């Protein structure tokens with residue numbers, strides 16, 4: 368018989384399985400059982416829509432048998448089976464999305480520990496087997512076929528024998544080695560343990576023939592009995608009090624292909640206008656594709672334990688798209704179509720409730736487990752921020768209290784509410800500063816004075832942050848004010864008067880400087896804003912320097928420019944120098960203007976358009 372080779376990427380995965388040093392090999396059984404259960408589901412669906420297919424639901428089962436002598440473990444199901452072509456396509460190539468995730472992860476890091484934590488599927492059986500034989504008969508065929516492979520050297524398919532529709536998978540269990548025992552996969556008790564651990568909720572009976580010894584008339588008698596090993600109750604239908612966290616996490620890993628535990632599990636049952644059970648998870652980290660358009664949000668949707676949709680997007684608002692999980696409701700009809708579902712009132716009610724529930728849980732985490740919340744916010748805060756400024760802020764009320772930003776005063780992340788509680792007597796604004804990092808913002812000249820006056824400043828370090836603040840505009844009646852905005856009103860009336868006079872008296876000097884800087888600035892003026900720094904840039908209008916920086920990094924045609932004002936520290940010695948110079952040599956003042964402007968840009972973290980020109984100016988001055 369002709370041997371066929373596996374497709375390249377399948378081979379890679381296969382090699383990994385065969386040579387796996389992954390310790391949690393037992394998950395192979397969960398994979399095979401899950402495939403068997405899916406196959407039965409498929410056949411069941413067929414029977415709903417295809418009159419020619421008759422089945423008896425009571426007959427559905429998955430059978431496990433062990434042959435110690437021949438070292439085989441067999442998993443058999445009466446699901447939809449596979450045709451010759453399907454055997455070829457399904458088992459010769461990686462099909463499932465889980466495996467592809469896995470492959471990509473593998474290319475990023477050569478870490479064997481991630482094996483099995485993704486849904487690695489059928490091939491995982493090679494972790495414990497030398498040879499795998501699959502005999503299958505499809506519901507669409509009267510012939511059975513056998514697929515066989517010893518791993519790396521390829522596979523073969525030939526005519527096989529099976530009396531009824533379904534699939535039988537026989538694993539030739541590896542011999543024990545010095546480091547590894549495979550014998551345990553031939554022990555009833557161990558197989559039973561593995562099934563209880565990972566596959567308890569499977570909806571079809573998983574049966575195994577077990578040996579029992581009885582004492583009868585002083586004699587030991589062995590007799591065999593078929594036992595169902597799983598409770599068949601899905602985890603979400605079990606009594607909450609009886610579910611251990613480990614069980615929730617196991618289910619999460621397996622179902623949602625995450626290798627890390629979920630950060631929060633929400634299990635809730637609601638009775639009333641609409642009845643449903645939801646089991647929701649908040650992951651501890653963002654999936655690698657989370658912030659791409661490939662990521663699909665949604666929850667699994669069940670009608671009384673039967674899966675009707677794998678990713679029901681309508682159950683989650685975009686800003687909570689990170690939530691994984693499922694909803695089971697007996698109020699939904701089994702054969703409702705996707706289009707109908709969207710308009711289903713029950714579904715909309717459930718979605719509303721879920722949104723409220725998730726929000727409440729996040730608020731509780733924020734209030735009671737700040738460290739967890741910060742971790743959550745690092746992973747998914749960006750999504751909440753998008754949620755605030757998307758659609759012109761219609762969801763801002765839902766989300767604003769979930770925001771946290773770094774506080775200059777408390778040196779940790781705080782909420783807007785906490786900011787308000789901490790406000791100074793007479794303070795009526797919420798101050799913020801934007802920049803690339805906390806360290807860089809700390810160095811901003813504009814920040815210094817505001818801090819000195821005792822005000823707390825929120826530091827915005829994400830590129831989305833200023834859009835969020837501008838969408839909110841105010842919080843609880845207090846306006847947000849950028850410490851770099853031109854109209855930051857911190858001076859007393861006296862100070863205002865004196866600085867106004869100072870600017871008027873030096874009008875000619877300032878105009879000369881402004882003209883020297885051409886379109887780069889809309890104004891040059893003396894201010895009290897700065898403490899130690901000689902200059903800074905502030906902005907008029909809604910576009911800040913930080914926003915200009917972000918937008919100029921975006922690949923769009925039209926660049927938005929901030930209206931920059933160069934402010935010179937009135938109490939800095941440079942001011943006296945400028946005034947003197949203006950009397951002696953106005954031409955020199957123009958050069959000073961250039962250099963000061965360049966400095967202000969550099970402090971802001973902006974680049975220079977004319978670095979070599981500036982460099983010559985500086986060196987000329989140094990050489991004098």
Ligand code: ADP
Nearest residue numbers: 402403406446448449457462463488489490534
């Ligand atoms: P996945 O189950 O994620 O698709 P697998 O590698 O485990 O990935 O299986 C590949 C495919 O082989 C399945 O999608 C399914 O079509 C088919 N298959 C596997 N086991 C069975 C089975 N017991 N009965 C019918 N089809 C099966």
